Amino acid sequence: MKLKIKKLTLLEGLNKVSKALSTKNLIPVLSGIKFELHKDKLILTASDNDITIQTFIKLDDKNNMTIEKQGSIIIQGKYILDIVRKLPDEYINIEVVDELKILIYTDNSEFTLNGINEKEYPNINLEKSKNPIKLDQKIFKDIVTQTAFASSTDEAKPVLTGINFNISGNILECNSTDSYRLARKIVNLKELVGENYNIVIPSKNIIEFSRIMGDGDTMINMHIFNNKILFEYDNILFQSRLINGTYPNTSNLIPTDSYLTLVVDLDEFYSVIDRASILTSDREKNIVTLQTDNNKLTIKSYSAEVGRVEEKLIVENKNNENIKISFSARYMMEALKSFNSDKVEIKFVGEIKPIVLKDSNDDSLTQLVLPIRTY
């Protein structure tokens, strides 16, 4: 293998795949990045057995690289990244000599790294399906930021550590819950999907993919298989395992009716909850109590050790009904943050029934927070 490549081009590729580098080093070869140099492209692959990221750099007419000899090798990920990042030169030469010695050199710098034979890399199948499901990048990013936070981090309930993608016809319904709150996003797909899918994607993996994408408006192809999903985006392939198990049916969890709807200014309401929870911040469930007196809203919290807070706010009360209800400040704040609007509707069914948050101008997103009994 021998090539000369633009530093920034290579660095961009390495940065993308490096997110899949195994830090645990259980399988030494997985701390390496596989370089495959073909006659018209360089393919970089990294994997930690949970996710696999592959990117390719195509030979272009802007002199992005010169391919002198095809070949493959595995290079220690952390060293190649550091070297490429710190070399000041515009172009970098990479050459394999004596089978497993990797020379990385510019005019004044020369690195010789010990490589690993590419045959030792696990055989990872990045196959594509015949009928991928297409999704706008912006919508995909919304799904992740608006639902992933509500997943559980408790590995004792594996299925709740992922986002449920439920696809039927041209509807994609995404659910995420840790059993104390639920985030639901429903989007219309551009094309009818022939098959129904009901899968669970690990939240941390889908968040990682969402971060790699950056901002833009490219189409994402989702290739769904029995136990894995492959995202195809720009020059990136991102594959994640799926979580086994049946996702709980959450469709009957969201109340359809409510007797009281408050319309609040999102930022104002968020700040009020934030302040009301200051004194509770030591406890896991930072409970605050909301009480209405028509359009006057009071948020209170109390800690025997530290003290008490009382916050007041004027809101729009659509029903002239009243409620007193307690909930986790953190869950409420995270649910509020997921909305892109200035105003949010907060719907109450009863003191021990789920609280529902909606944006009156966008029906696609529903946030649900369970109340906490305080007596």
Added chain:
Amino acid sequence: MKLKIKKLTLLEGLNKVSKALSTKNLIPVLSGIKFELHKDKLILTASDNDITIQTFIKLDDKNNMTIEKQGSIIIQGKYILDIVRKLPDEYINIEVVDELKILIYTDNSEFTLNGINEKEYPNINLEKSKNPIKLDQKIFKDIVTQTAFASSTDEAKPVLTGINFNISGNILECNSTDSYRLARKIVNLKELVGENYNIVIPSKNIIEFSRIMGDGDTMINMHIFNNKILFEYDNILFQSRLINGTYPNTSNLIPTDSYLTLVVDLDEFYSVIDRASILTSDREKNIVTLQTDNNKLTIKSYSAEVGRVEEKLIVENKNNENIKISFSARYMMEALKSFNSDKVEIKFVGEIKPIVLKDSNDDSLTQLVLPIRTY
């Protein structure tokens, strides 16, 4: 105690003293900030027994506060900070009721905190000396950034975890060493000091004080006592304990003569060392070897497991002598970073003698790095 105070004024004061808040909570009262409200000023004090910070807010004619009732109380530091930071109002009211209940309120928010009687606060003497030593803020900041990094973090040698201030006549000599390298800064004081001092100030404390100061050009008064030092700056008093023990005499450590002086471009030389140390980054002492061939300089490093690096650089060789010498890349880089100049002189006395770094235009700073035998 009762007052109304501008939020930003109070927040600024709380931020300053909060750096001394004890996080270990061994003495519960030290997790609090002492508020003392006099007829014309509010004094805030925090201490972790190692450092004490006090700041005062004087009643001004710009309506910064209204003092309604004098008094004192200790308020939990972390809560009062969070509350003041998050209140949106321009003014905040603070009032002590029922002796130990603290009301903090604005139009729509009301906090009630449990306070602690000010009598429970340890008696900390922030006395001033008759003849403080004056130092420019900029010079003080230089001393800290140019020497503190070279101190030891090993508590087994307490005296080396501090900066040695050696004052005689109008000369202040500051030394910092971990016994593998030495940083020395010599500054001229504006006034002759009657008494000689030879003290050791804990590096982490002096760094903390340097951070609180911000940028500016105010005069600092240093009040030195037997076992403590009080810095007086703007409206801040910062007191630190001193480290007991005799600081090693470092005056004969710095070679006075050298047979080879290289003049290097600081940034270029730094980058070369940085790259040469990439493959050694796993080891504590990341050793690189420097070799000259007249004006050609080579930096090499080698790791059996990972590989080797060779970096080349053209430098100015003032003596047409040559050397081959090994040292810690990290120590060399930290020494280089302490200079404000574009060029640095690197002086060699021999392969097993200290390497000396100087700025040819500024004699006040000397950095010394010990070589490492590699054979």
